[in-house]
Amino acid sequence: MELEEKVKDGQTLSPRKEVELLKLGNLSLFEIYAANYPMSKYAEIELVKQGKPEWIKPYIKRYSFCEDAEIELVKSGDSELIVLYMDRHLLAESAVIELVKSGNADGISAYIIKRPLERKAREELVDLGNRDLIALHIANHPDVSLPL
Numbered sequence: 001m002e003l004e005e006k007v008k009d010g011q012t013l014s015p016r017k018e019v020e021l022l023k024l025g026n027l028s029l030f031e032i033y034a035a036n037y038p039m040s041k042y043a044e045i046e047l048v049k050q051g052k053p054e055w056i057k058p059y060i061k062r063y064s065f066c067e068d069a070e071i072e073l074v075k076s077g078d079s080e081l082i083v084l085y086m087d088r089h090l091l092a093e094s095a096v097i098e099l100v101k102s103g104n105a106d107g108i109s110a111y112i113i114k115r116p117l118e119r120k121a122r123e124e125l126v127d128l129g130n131r132d133l134i135a136l137h138i139a140n141h142p143d144v145s146l147p148l
Helices: 003-008 015-024 027-034 041-050 053-062 067-076 079-088 093-102 105-114 119-128 131-140
Strands: none
Touching (some): 015 027, 015 041, 027 053, 053 079, 093 105, 105 131
16 A cells, blocks of 8 residues: 555554655645654654754644654754744753753743753753853742852
């Protein structure tokens, strides 16, 4: 059975077939599949690497990414998508650390406003040396010490 038929029949796909689906470039077919099933780890990573907001936005409104896909999202540097993702889902600690290391001020600010950074991420924030972000963390989380 062809990939398109499987999707339209509501069948689940193997991780390899999910990546094939992404590479087809057919947004409506992807939306049909994603409305019913979350993607595999490999397909989520591919989805983020493709960097198509019109594909990623509807997906993250329904599902959270695996940790590796979250890290790819942070590495993409797309502040709009990162903030949208964080509005709906918690980032894994490794993704938060990557976010802080990236220096993406919009993403870091959005995270800090919602929740304090964990110890390793706070260390990275101090190493980053962005005084505005450090001040924002202190103002929003005065009970959480920074390693200054």
